[in-house]
Amino acid sequence: MTPRKTWPLRRNRARLMGVPTLALATLLAGNTLSAPAFARTQDSKGPVDLTAQAQSAPRPAPTVVPSAPATPAPAPSASPSAVAVPTPPPAQPEVEAPPPVAAWTLQDAKDLLSAIRGIGSEGLFARDYQPAALAAAIAKGEGDDLNQLASKLFVWLAEDLRDGRTPMTAREQWFAVDPDQDLHPNSALLAQATETHDxxxxLRSLLPTHPDYALLRQLLQTTKDPAKLALVRANMDRWRWLARDLGLQYLMINVPEQMLRLTVNNQIITTYRAIVGKPGKTATPQLAEMVENVVFNPTWTVPQSIVKGEGLGADLLAHPAKAKRLNYAVKQLSDGTIQVVQQPGENNSLGRVKLDMPNEFAIYIHDTPNRNLFAQENRALSHGCIRAERATELAMTMAILGADLPKETAVEYNLSGKYTKVPMTKPFPVYITYFTVARDVNGVMRSFADIYGRDPKVLASFAQPRQLHTTQRKSNEAVTKLDNPL
Structure with missing residues (x-):
């Protein structure tokens, strides 16, 4: 592999320090980016200076290793390159737990019936919520029968608007636990609706706040083709699988689009091409995690499938000069295991930066020395992790925005060649999503190829009667854990 050209230090610093700030400053002032301003953010060659939004809270000092780690960290007890990581099956009740019951006035019940009859505008089906039975109960008047039925149907509708209609068994590799049912439990919603008579x-308060959901709702009204309508409904429901409010600032990766967005106030600040997992065992799971550290000049622990399976460890132990030339630190442990850690450098498999977002599947965002791959249209090439185009720009922007790191210091860490970990001091969520009908990075609603084949199960669930919700919060599939970024 030919190393990427190394720029002189002074040129690199000047290039990395040239950061336009107009787009973000305009956005944070409450204005909408114009089309030309938005386009300029896409072409920026340096990190966006987001310090105007920084808070005054003190930040922990970054971890700076003066030189590349010479000794690998202790090996995990089991270290094959691919490990099935099962999620313990959550309790799934055979029947629905009895819903809470409230006292319903006739007017409140009529308002519920009206909401059910009009729920098609949200991509759901009125038939799922027994409008005829509710109308009959209303005709009988107030009393226990109305209270029981209206309470049950309200909870059903609230659950589907809050959590999604699609049962967990149809959400393939979905591990982004939605917090909304903890923040807005059924009993509290029922009490709010009947006590405030609203x-x-x-029900409206449960709808996703992201503007893309509203755009899908509009598309639902104008789409005539039944197959396209079904896809719009399925993708509207995918928004309900996520938290209603995604937060002030976050990263979002739409796997079918193979793009990453840096977003503030639900407005895209800048975008990056992304490399995602290959279909099959190395598909990228859907997650909602938090960036905890920005790592400049990371190390990479070589998986045992290469160390042992391909004989790399024994070869490097026998040829220390070769190990040094290839920038590997090699150590044999007391149990005979050989551990190989690639040190920071231009050819490190993780590239120049890594965004740490601890999760049970070892999925994270990183750079790559193979940057030519970002030019490909099909970028489903990795073993699960997300590789980001212009990753150095992204990492410095994250450190400035999420850790109050001065821009000059971020540049210094990047150019030092030394392993440096910068802890985040502000919450910075990452959402790895899967939308096959969505707004692209240019603001156009379009369809994306279902590269992992995850649409059919969702579509099939919409063709069936509504299923009762269970206590399951995420998929219970096993996911292949791979620590080889190549």
């Missing part, structure tokens, strides 16, 4: 307002 049934429709309570």
């Amino acid at each position: 049934v429709k307002g309570t």
Whole structure:
């Protein structure tokens, strides 16, 4: 592999320090980016200076290793390159738990019936919520029968608007646990609707706030083709699988689009081409995690499938000069295991930077020395992790925005060639999503190829009667854990 050209230090610093700030400053002032301003953010060659938003809270000092680690960290007890990571099956009740019951006035019940009859605008089906039975109960008047039925149907509708209609068994590799049912439990919603006599307002309060959901709702009204309508409904539901409010600032990767967005106030600040997992065992799972550290000049622990399976460890132990030339630190442990750690450098398999987002599947965002791959249209090439185009720019922007790191210091860490970990001091969520009908990075609603084949199960669930919700919060599939970024 030919190393990427190394720029003189002074040129690199000047290039990395040239950061336009107009787009973000305009956005944080509450204005919408114009099309030309948005386009300029896409072409920026340096990190966006986001310090105007920084808070005054003190930050922990970054971990700076003066030189590349010479000794690998202790090996895990089991270290094959591919490990099936099962998620313990959550309790799934055979029947639905009895819903809470409230006292319903006739007017509140009529408002619920009206909401059910109009729920098609949200991509759901009125038939799922027994409008005829509710109308009959209303005709009988107030009392226990109305209270029982209206309470049950309200909870069903609230659950589907809050959590999604698609049962967990149809959400393939979905591990992004939605917090909304903890923040807005059924009993509290029912009490709010009946005590304030604002049934429709309570239900509206559960809708996703992201503007893309509203765009899908508009598309639902204008789409005539039944197959396309079904896809729009399925993708509207995918927004309900996520938290209603994604936060002030976050990263989002739409796997079918193979793009990453840096977003503030639900407005895209800048975008990056992404390399995602190959279909099959190395597909990228859907996650909602938090960036905890920005790592400049990371090390990479070589998986045992290469160390042992391909004989790399024995070869490097026998040829220390070769190990040094290839920038590997090699150590044999007391149990005979050989551990190989690639040191920071231009050819490190993780590239120049890594965004740490601890999760049970060892999925994270990183750079790559093979940057030519970002030019490919099909970028489903990795073993699960996300590789980001212009990753150095992204990492420095994250450190400035999420750790109050001065821009000059971020540049210094990047150019030092030394392993440096910068802890985040502000919450910075990452959402790895899967939308096959969505707004692209240019603001156009379009369809994306279902590269992992995850649409059919969702579509099939919409063709079936609504299923009762269970306590399951995420997929219970096994996911292949791979620590080889190549």
